[in-house]
Amino acid sequence: MTVRLYDSRAQSLVDFTPLEPGKVGIYVCGPTVQSSPHIGHLRSALVYDQLRRWLTYRGNDVTFVRNVTDIDDKILVNAEGTTEQWWALAYRYELEFTAGYQRLGILAPTYEPRATASIQQMQEIIQALIERGHAYPAPDASGDVYFDTSSWPAYGELTRQSPANMEAAADADPRGKRDPRDFALWKGHKPTEPASAAWPSPWGEGRPGWHIECSAMASRYLGTSFDIHGGGLDLRFPHHENELAQSTAAGHGFANYWVHNGLVNVNGQKMSKSLGNSVYAAELLAKARPIVVRYYLGAAHYRSTIDFHDGSLTEAEAALERIESFLDRADRRLADTRFAGSGAEVVPAEFAEAMDDDLAVPQALAVLHDTVRAGNAALDAEDLHQAASARGQVLAMSEVLGINPLSPEWAVATDQPAMVALATLVDRLLDDRETARQNRDYQAADRIRDDLVAAGITIEDTPTGAHWSFD
Numbered sequence: 001m002t003v004r005l006y007d008s009r010a011q012s013l014v015d016f017t018p019l020e021p022g023k024v025g026i027y028v029c030g031p032t033v034q035s036s037p038h039i040g041h042l043r044s045a046l047v048y049d050q051l052r053r054w055l056t057y058r059g060n061d062v063t064f065v066r067n068v069t070d071i072d073d074k075i076l077v078n079a080e081g082t083t084e085q086w087w088a089l090a091y092r093y094e095l096e097f098t099a100g101y102q103r104l105g106i107l108a109p110t111y112e113p114r115a116t117a118s119i120q121q122m123q124e125i126i127q128a129l130i131e132r133g134h135a136y137p138a139p140d141a142s143g144d145v146y147f148d149t150s151s152w153p154a155y156g157e158l159t160r161q162s163p164a165n166m167e168a169a170a171d172a173d174p175r176g177k178r179d180p181r182d183f184a185l186w187k188g189h190k191p192t193e194p195a196s197a198a199w200p201s202p203w204g205e206g207r208p209g210w211h212i213e214c215s216a217m218a219s220r221y222l223g224t225s226f227d228i229h230g231g232g233l234d235l236r237f238p239h240h241e242n243e244l245a246q247s248t249a250a251g252h253g254f255a256n257y258w259v260h261n262g263l264v265n266v267n268g269q270k271m272s273k274s275l276g277n278s279v280y281a282a283e284l285l286a287k288a289r290p291i292v293v294r295y296y297l298g299a300a301h302y303r304s305t306i307d308f309h310d311g312s313l314t315e316a317e318a319a320l321e322r323i324e325s326f327l328d329r330a331d332r333r334l335a336d337t338r339f340a341g342s343g344a345e346v347v348p349a350e351f352a353e354a355m356d357d358d359l360a361v362p363q364a365l366a367v368l369h370d371t372v373r374a375g376n377a378a379l380d381a382e383d384l385h386q387a388a389s390a391r392g393q394v395l396a397m398s399e400v401l402g403i404n405p406l407s408p409e410w411a412v413a414t415d416q417p418a419m420v421a422l423a424t425l426v427d428r429l430l431d432d433r434e435t436a437r438q439n440r441d442y443q444a445a446d447r448i449r450d451d452l453v454a455a456g457i458t459i460e461d462t463p464t465g466a467h468w469s470f471d
Contacts, residue, residue: 003058003356005228006303008236008258009158009244013358016257018227024060025226026052027218027255029235030112032069032210033093034078037100037281039297039308040264040271044232046294047261047302047359049106049402051230054355057347057400065221066109067214068094071116071207073171076197086197087116100281103290104297105402105409111221115208119199121216122208125250126185134249135185138176143188143204146172147246149181155245158258159237169238171209183242184209211242218247218254225253233260233303262305279308288313291410295320295403302359319369323398324405325458326372329379330391339384343392351397361401368397426457430466 003016018024028048031041045066052064070090079086101108126145129135134151138144149155149163156163168180172187189198189205198205208216218226224247231240240258247254263270266277285293296316300306334340347355348371354363375390398404429448436444449459457468 003055004358005257005259006358008260011160014257016227018060019225019256022060024055024062024228025222026062026064026228026230027214027222027226028064028066028229029214029231029239030066030068031094031097032072032074033090033097034072034074035093037093037097038271039266039279039281039284040232041097042100042104042281042284042293043264043297043306044261045101045106046104046297046402048230048259050298050302050361051228051259051359052107053400053402054359058356062110063222064107064110065218066112067217068097068112068114069210069213070094070114071197071213072210076193079194086194096281100285103285104294105290105407113217113221115213115217118213118216118220119208121220122212123186123201125212125216125219125246127202128250129185129246132249132251134246136178137203138173138188140176141204142173142176143186143201143206144172144176144184145186145203146177146182147185147242147249148178149183149245150179152245152249154248156241158241158244161237161241183211183238185212185246211239212246214239215243215247215250215252215254218243219252224251226255228257228259229255230259230261233262236260261302262300265305265307267309268307288317291403291405292317292320298361298401298403299365301362319365320403320405322369322372323394323403326375327391327394327405330375330387333379334384334388334391337384339388341388342385343388343390343395345392345396345399347396347400348393351393351400355400364397364401368394368401371397426452426468430459430468434466 004013005016006012007014026048028045031037048064048066052062056062070087075090076086079089082089084092126135129147130137130145133148135145135147138146156166163181166181168174169183172184174180185208186201186203187206187209188203189195189207197207199207218229229240229243244254265271266279269275269277271278287293288296292313293316296312297306299316299319348367351364351367354360354367357363371390371393375387375394378384378386378390395404395406399407404410429452433445433448436442436448452459452468459466459468
């Protein structure tokens with residue numbers, strides 16, 4: 001089946017056909033490293049990790065580019081009045097983003113360019129726009145250069161807006177603009193800004209506007225025409241609209257497909273600094289195991305808005321533990337039999353159909369959990385062939401989604417000191433319970449079992465001994 005995606009530009013589901021068969025180029029707008037990452041940043045990065053993993057599973061060689069915006073108005077403002085240089089602040093927050101991505105098992109990009117490393121490419125696009133009549137330097141010699149929105153009839157096509165209904169661009173001094181909607185391509189250096197935040201250009205010392213940064217980095221690493229451009233729904237306007245306009249006006253084919261992920265609410269409200277309800281990555285990852293956080297953030301359809309509340313991670317923990325418990329049970333029972341490791345690690349057709357259909361992860365997870373239930377039923381019936389088959393399918397599906405509990409990337413989480421200490425204590429109690437049973441002290445044995453169950457631990461008695469897992 002052909003992979004289908006919702007193309008924001010077409011505003012419809014479309015068949016995905018890469019420019020070059022078997023090869024896919026994806027550009028995703030990465031973070032502006034002005035402050036610590038929050039739950040929305042993690043959700044967005046995870047969505048495109050899932051897309052990348054699925055396209056790779058489908059046999060494509062994926063080149064994945066996610067940029068870092070390390071020069072921006074907000075970065076300069078946040079460093080102002082401190083002893084920290086703007087570039088040091090940007091790098092410090094960049095490390096926080098990287099750490100959050102790594103803890104969630106998000107694959108490293110093929111390329112992760114910083115905006116400050118592509119200044120030359122930005123200036124080349126700006127010069128091309130000026131020569132084509134789609135950009136102009138400010139007449140006051142301030143060094144500002146603007147995109148002339150009135151010169152490009154297709155401006156507004158991504159978001160289906162008429163320029164007449166658009167708000168004025170508030171990204172630069174409006175005094176040099178021909179039209180309030182014109183946006184900054186280059187910003188002349190101001191005396192109040194650090195000298196280190198300026199680069200020489202044909203229009204004077206200055207720095208790039210936000211939108212031109214992504215156009216330059218996308219074309220530099222993927223070519224002037226590539227397959228997919230992704231980002232959060234909040235970036236559609238003005239950022240992606242302006243990227244599309246300036247790139248195509250410069251003669252680039254740019255992105256064939258535009259994909260946008262939904263946002264994150266907190267307790268039913270939009271997350272914002274003004275409401276004081278932001279949930280930061282470090283805070284979220286302290287609430288549960290990283291694999292549980294990944295399960296939660298990736299369980300909804302990527303275009304939907306998800307709502308974070310107190311019970312969100314508890315529900316995700318329970319769902320993930322069902323997968324873990326089955327795999328653990330299957331491995332114990334299949335060990336030392338001819339079925340050990342015999343299940344082909346291939347996703348079922350129903351799972352593939354769901355993922356091909358605009359990355360329908362909720363439906364794909366339903367197939368995964370149905371397979372877990374079938375696998376447990378096979379173990380109950382001592383149908384080891386069917387149990388091994390279910391095990392292989394569960395591993396394949398969970399690996400595609402990045403939530404395979406047996407994957408080495410999650411081994412560190414299970415070896416944390418708290419988990420090691422807990423395992424030691426539970427194993428000691430189970431030894432005591434077995435000793436009590438052998439001594440026919442069934443009251444003591446039952447008391448130990450009841451205490452463990454009350455603590456949320458499930459005990460399974462098997463011919464090879466007692467095994468435990470979380471409820």
